[in-house]
Amino acid sequence: MTGGKSGGKASGSKSAQSRSSKAGLAFPVGRVHRLLRKGNYAQRVGAGAPVYLAAVLEYLAAEILELAGNAARDNKKT
Numbered sequence: 001m002t003g004g005k006s007g008g009k010a011s012g013s014k015s016a017q018s019r020s021s022k023a024g025l026a027f028p029v030g031r032v033h034r035l036l037r038k039g040n041y042a043q044r045v046g047a048g049a050p051v052y053l054a055a056v057l058e059y060l061a062a063e064i065l066e067l068a069g070n071a072a073r074d075n076k077k078t
Helices: 019-023 029-038 048-077
Strands: none
């Protein structure tokens, strides 16, 4: 096999890095990708789709948590 990847670890190999950490997200990109493939949404799911969806979900969750925190703080004052 010419031009293929050689087996074993290379001397300068990096440790595994999740797609969530590559994208700078807290939401699991791998799980979103698996759920997109498992649910019958489309025949094929691109590599960028779960990253984008995880980013949108993380943003919405952060917005809701901020609003809930503000409401809880305001409720405590009265």
